[in-house]
Amino acid sequence: MARIPVPVTIELLQHGKERFEINCAACHGVAGDGESEVARNMTLRRPPSLVDPRVQAFPPGRIYRVIVEGYGLMRSYEAQVPLMERWAIVAYVKALGKSRATALDALPPPLRERALKELQ
Numbered sequence: 001m002a003r004i005p006v007p008v009t010i011e012l013l014q015h016g017k018e019r020f021e022i023n024c025a026a027c028h029g030v031a032g033d034g035e036s037e038v039a040r041n042m043t044l045r046r047p048p049s050l051v052d053p054r055v056q057a058f059p060p061g062r063i064y065r066v067i068v069e070g071y072g073l074m075r076s077y078e079a080q081v082p083l084m085e086r087w088a089i090v091a092y093v094k095a096l097g098k099s100r101a102t103a104l105d106a107l108p109p110p111l112r113e114r115a116l117k118e119l120q
Contacts, residue, residue, distance in 0.1 A: 001061025006084070008091045016092030019085045023077055024050075032096040045073060056097035063090045 006012065021030065029036040032050035039046045048055055055063075067086045070076040081089065107115060 001064065002059045004060045004087055004091050004094070006087050006091075012088050012091055013095055015085070016088035016090070016095075019081065019089050020092050023081055024089065027074070032093060042073075047074065050093050051097045051100050053097075056094070060087075060090050060094065063093055 025036065027036055027038050027047040028034055028050055029039065034047050034049040064086055066074065067081060067089060068076060068078045
C-alpha cells in the first residue's frame with residue numbers, strides 16, 4: 001500500500017506518538033533511531049532505526065505489515081494494536097523521518113518557536 005488509507009491529522013499523529021511510545025519505543029527508541037536500553041542489550045540483532053532513509057523509503061503498507069506480522073526478532077503486534085492504532089503508528093513513523101529532514105528555518109513561525117524551546 002503506497003498511501004496511508006486514513007486522513008493524517010495532528011490528532012492521528014499525536015495518537016500515533018502515544019501508541020509508538022507504548023508499543024515500539026522500548027526497542028526502537030523514543031526518537032525511533034534504534035537507540036534504547038533494550039536495543040543496546042540485544043546480542044543477536046538490534047532493531048533498525050526507523051528514521052534511516054532506507055526504512056523511511058518503505059511504503060506505509062510495508063511498515064503496517066511489520067506491525068501485523070512481525071519481522072526478524074520482532075513479534076507480531078496484531079493482537080495488541082487495533083487497526084486504527086496501527087495506521088496512527090505508521091503515520092507517526094513516517095513523520096519521525098520527515099521531522100529529522102526538515103530544517104528549522106523551513107518550519108512555520110509557531111512550530112519553529114516551539115521546536116527551538118524544546119531544543120533548549
